[in-house]
Amino acid sequence: MKKVLFIDRDGTLIIEPEDEQIDSFEKLEFYPHAFQYLARIANELEYELVMVTNQDGLGTSSFPEDTFWPVHNLIMKAFENEGVRFSEVLIDRSFPRENLPTRKPGTGLVTHYMKGNYDLENSFVIGDRMTDVQLARNMGCKSILLSDQQDTEATLTTTDWSKIYQFLKEEPRKGKVTRVTHETNITVEVNLDGNGKSHISSGLGFFDHMLEQISRHGNIDLTVQVKGDLHVDEHHTIEDVGIALGEAFYQALGSKKGVERYGFLLPMDDCLAQVAIDFGGRPWLM
The missing domain is CATH 3.40.50.1000 (HAD superfamily/HAD-like)
Structure with a gap:
């Protein structure tokens, strides 16, 4: 809006x-x-x-x-x-x-x-x-x-x-998305001008950990609350969180004035990970 x-x-x-x-x-x-x-x-x-x-x-x-x-x-x-x-x-x-x-x-x-x-x-x-x-x-x-x-x-x-x-x-760039389907009920809030605080609850421990890294290393405040059909599998939860997260970023970025598409590597003690987040207008988690 x-x-x-x-x-x-x-x-x-x-x-x-x-x-x-x-x-x-x-x-x-x-x-x-x-x-x-x-x-x-x-x-x-x-x-x-x-x-x-x-x-x-x-x-x-x-x-x-x-x-x-x-x-x-x-x-x-x-x-x-x-x-x-x-x-x-x-x-x-x-x-x-x-x-x-x-x-x-x-x-x-x-x-x-x-x-x-x-x-x-x-x-x-x-x-x-x-x-x-x-x-x-x-x-x-x-x-x-x-x-x-x-x-x-x-x-x-x-x-x-x-x-x-x-x-x-100095007004913070924020986005909030609620996504309800037959499989999931998801609320995502992002503040791109936050300080790395996160409140994540997807029901999947490792997925929560990965989302927390986006918040921490991006210095973004991120809240993700999910009720999903985990008794079936993890697929719906992860996919729908990705869609909602992309839409929340899209809201917060607006027309993306002053933002360029870029990437970097984050080497850790025992591994080297490469992650691409595309702000080109497609709201999906990759």
């Missing part, structure tokens, strides 16, 4: 003026370091980018569209030139007094993300107001608040885009 960053515009990507309305080029000032670190997030990390912004009264006499779009289009083009592309731009045009469900913190504009194939639990809303934090709560997301006032509800509070990048980069 895809992870998403739902990013506010005014006060987050650009500095918000005192009158809270960017209706001329003279008012446009980009938020410090937003280009540099949002570009790194877009290029290095596994997030879809979506802009969600309230623009009070857009299209009315108080905020004509012909004063909004030229500046907005320049903002979008400037970020696109730095490698930052938003898959969707969601704009609410209402006034606060209207209290419409499409206005943040309402979820009217983002319901298709809440109903779609998205990992909202590990997605973030990034903005400079409490309405952004409340939107995250309403969506079941985490939140990052761009403010110098700490907020206990926000997952991270900062005024520095470099800290946002570092925080998101």
Whole structure:
């Protein structure tokens, strides 16, 4: 499932003026370091980018569209030139007094993300107001608040885009798969950024030992819990664990940005073993 960053515009990507309305080029000032670190997030990390912004009264006499779009289009083009592309731009045009469900913190504009194939639990809303934090709560997301006032509800509070990048980069890559067939009931969890802890119970002692080696030498946290038809044979248990383990790695790796296919040998005291693990997209144990 895809992870998403739902990013506010005014006060987050650009500095918000005192009158809270960017209706001329003279008012446009980009938020410090937003280009540099949002570009790194877009290029290095596994997030879809979506802009969600309230623009009070857009299209009315108080905020004509012909004063909004030229500046907005320049903002979008400037970020696109730095490698930052938003898959969707969601704009609410209402006034606060209207209290419409499409206005943040309402979820009217983002319901298709809440109903779609998205990992909202590990997605973030990034903005400079409490309405952004409340939107995250309403969506079941985490939140990052761009403010110098700490907020206990926000997952991270900062005024520095470099800290946002570092925080998101350190988010662990995890995968969890449950596989139930007539022969087996298997749950596999992996954390690729763990420290080599494992909890393995397949009912096959030597197989448990081999799985523990993947965890220990790969510095991966690995949990494997299996109920299999061992009274028949070991085949179903080993095969289905391999499938579930491959699918869990596939989840955790996402699009495999920054990962190359490689291998190495591990000589031991009395033997030399060669093991190949292929991250080419085929979820099988080899």
